[in-house]
Amino acid sequence: xxxxxxxxxxxxxxxxxxxxxxxxxxxxxxxxxxxxxxxxxxxxxxxxxxxxxxxxxxxxxxxxxxxxxxxxxxxxxxxxxxxxxxxxxxxxxxxxxxxxxxxxxxxxxxxxxxxxxxxxxxxxxxxxxxxxxxxxxxxxxxxxxxxxxxxxxxxxxxxxxxxxxxxxxxxxxxxxxxxxxxxxxxxxxxxxxxxxxxxxxxxxxxxxxxxxxxxxxxxxxxxxxxxxxxxxxxxxxxxxxxxxxxxxxxxxxxxxxxxxxxxxxxxxxxxxxxxxxxxxxxxxxxxxxxxxxxxxxxxxxxxxxxxxxxxxxxxxx
Amino acid sequence: xxxxxxxxxxxxxxxxxxxxxxxxxxxxxxxxxxxxxxxxxxxxxxxxxxxxxxxxxxxxxxxxxxxxxxxxxxxxxxxxxxxxxxxxxxxxxxxxxxxxxxxxxxxxxxxxxxxxxxxxxxxxxxxxxxxxxxxxxxxxxxxxxxxxxxxxxxxxxxxxxxxxxxxxxxxxx
Numbered sequence: 038x039x040x041x042x043x044x045x046x047x048x049x050x051x052x053x054x055x056x057x058x059x060x061x062x063x064x065x066x067x068x069x070x071x072x073x074x075x076x077x078x079x080x081x082x083x084x085x086x087x088x089x090x091x092x093x094x095x096x097x098x099x100x101x102x103x104x105x106x107x108x109x110x111x112x113x114x115x116x117x118x119x120x121x122x123x124x125x126x127x128x129x130x131x132x133x134x135x136x137x138x139x140x141x142x143x144x145x146x147x148x149x150x151x152x153x154x155x156x157x158x159x160x161x162x163x164x165x166x167x168x169x170x171x172x173x174x175x176x177x178x179x180x181x182x183x184x185x186x187x188x189x190x191x192x193x194x195x196x197x198x199x200x201x202x203x204x205x206x207x208x209x210x211x212x213x214x215x216x217x218x219x220x221x222x223x224x225x226x227x228x229x230x231x232x233x234x235x236x237x238x239x240x241x242x243x244x245x246x247x248x249x250x251x252x253x254x255x256x257x258x259x260x261x262x263x264x265x266x267x268x269x270x271x272x273x274x275x276x277x278x279x280x281x282x283x284x285x286x287x288x289x290x291x292x293x294x295x296x297x298x299x300x301x302x303x304x305x306x307x308x309x310x311x312x313x314x315x316x317x318x319x320x321x322x323x324x325x326x327x328x329x330x331x332x333x334x335x336x337x338x339x340x341x342x343x344x345x346x347x348x349x350x351x352x353x354x
Numbered sequence: 355x356x357x358x359x360x361x362x363x364x365x366x367x368x369x370x371x372x373x374x375x376x377x378x379x380x381x382x383x384x385x386x387x388x389x390x391x392x393x394x395x396x397x398x399x400x401x402x403x404x405x406x407x408x409x410x411x412x413x414x415x416x417x418x419x420x421x422x423x424x425x426x427x428x429x430x431x432x433x434x435x436x437x438x439x440x441x442x443x444x445x446x447x448x449x450x451x452x453x454x455x456x457x458x459x460x461x462x463x464x465x466x467x468x469x470x471x472x473x474x475x476x477x478x479x480x481x482x483x484x485x486x487x488x489x490x491x492x493x494x495x496x497x498x499x500x501x502x503x504x505x506x507x508x509x510x511x512x513x514x515x516x517x518x519x520x521x522x523x524x525x526x527x
Binding site: 057072077092096171222242 | 367368371372376378380384386403404415419420424426430433434440474481484485
């Protein structure tokens with residue numbers, strides 16, 4: 038007799054084994070469906086957004102308070118030592134500063150050359166605060182308190198202070214998930230400012246947690262012009278990232294075994310450990326579709342990137 | 355039954371929120387304890403296979419929706435952990451914390467290794483020893499430390515609910 042069959046006077050129950058089997062299949066179906074469409078994830082995201090996010094928002098204040106206290110305790114001893122060395126350094130730096138002021142004029146002219154000074158100012162941005170960090174230890178993602186109600190869409194770029202943090206991957210009504218560029222499964226197309234060569238920046242958990250750097254590869258540098266400390270920004274050819282957002286600085290370079298390309302490591306400009314507030318750029322880099330034209334997206338996009346015309350034609354076409 | 359479900363939901367959401375906010379703030383060696391896993395293991399031990407399975411499933415769904423790679427991934431892993439822990443329900447004495455501790459160690463190592471295999475090994479990150487020493491084991495140690503205060507709390511809540519249910523059953527008869 039099958040164990041599912043109801044016996045007289047007994048409550049109807051499904052044995053655990055069968056339930057486990059049913060739920061396993063359900064999970065597999067969910068995974069397949071979620072990879073292809075967002076039919077299921079959208080309602081789940083909305084429901085959880087209303088239940089969990091307000092709670093997260095409250096408790097994350099406690100979390101950041103504890104983080105501050107912890108870093109204070111850790112830092113006090115270091116700070117005393119650091120203070121002494123820093124005082125010595127100030128003197129050295131003041132001398133250097135005068136020298137650098139002269140270089141600054143040169144830098145400004147170079148900036149005009151690369152048209153980098155307009156990078157962030159012309160984009161429309163919205164600020165958001167981080168309310169939750171990835172609990173899984175494996176990837177570097179976090180959740181902020183703005184969602185599609187605030188006009189956030191997937192693939193919008195996220196910056197903080199000086200440089201690129203990552204991009205929005207999942208959006209709920211009042212929250213969105215940001216995957217940072219240091220995530221192990223993420224690649225960004227970058228460009229060296231000094232030589233304008235393109236390269237690929239990949240997130241890597243191993244190198245990041247051991248020495249705070251992430252690898253780059255596919256760099257063409259036949260004349261060995263690239264040196265440590267060169268600035269890497271997002272490239273023009275990326276279809277997800279706006280051009281000119283700072284990623285980091287070159288830390289080390291090695292020749293690849295094919296002798297054509299080089300790879301190495303870069304130090305990200307963002308301190309991903311202490312992100313509290315981020316800016317989400319509302320302008321997306323994307324193909325112009327008829328839908329966007331209806332929304333008047335083209336007009337806005339065009340206006341905002343007014344000073345950027347020489348770089349943009351490939352996009353507008 | 356309904357009270358039990360509501361309590362379980364509150365516990366699940368609380369442990370998920372805590373592990374990403376408060377414990378993110380006081381992280382240790384760059385890792386965060388896995389409170390949802392502690393909850394799954396404890397419920398599996400206290401209540402048996404089915405309860406463990408459901409707690410694992412819904413805990414996993416919450417994790418998936420916010421931080422997981424896709425919906426259903428952590429749900430599947432945690433569901434099996436909850437179910438497997440249900441087998442030890444028969445040899446489980448609630449006052450003895452050694453079995454829960456041992457089961458949390460085994461479950462967390464299993465959870466870490468499966469996550470590594472599916473999320474990293476399949477993408478060609480072959481240096482297993484590095485990930486074991488720097489992520490899986492620190493997470494496991496931190497999780498065990500957190501089990502010591504967290505498990506008695508779940509135990510007290512469970513005993514309270516059981517007493518309530520018994521009282522109600524008596525009234526009914």
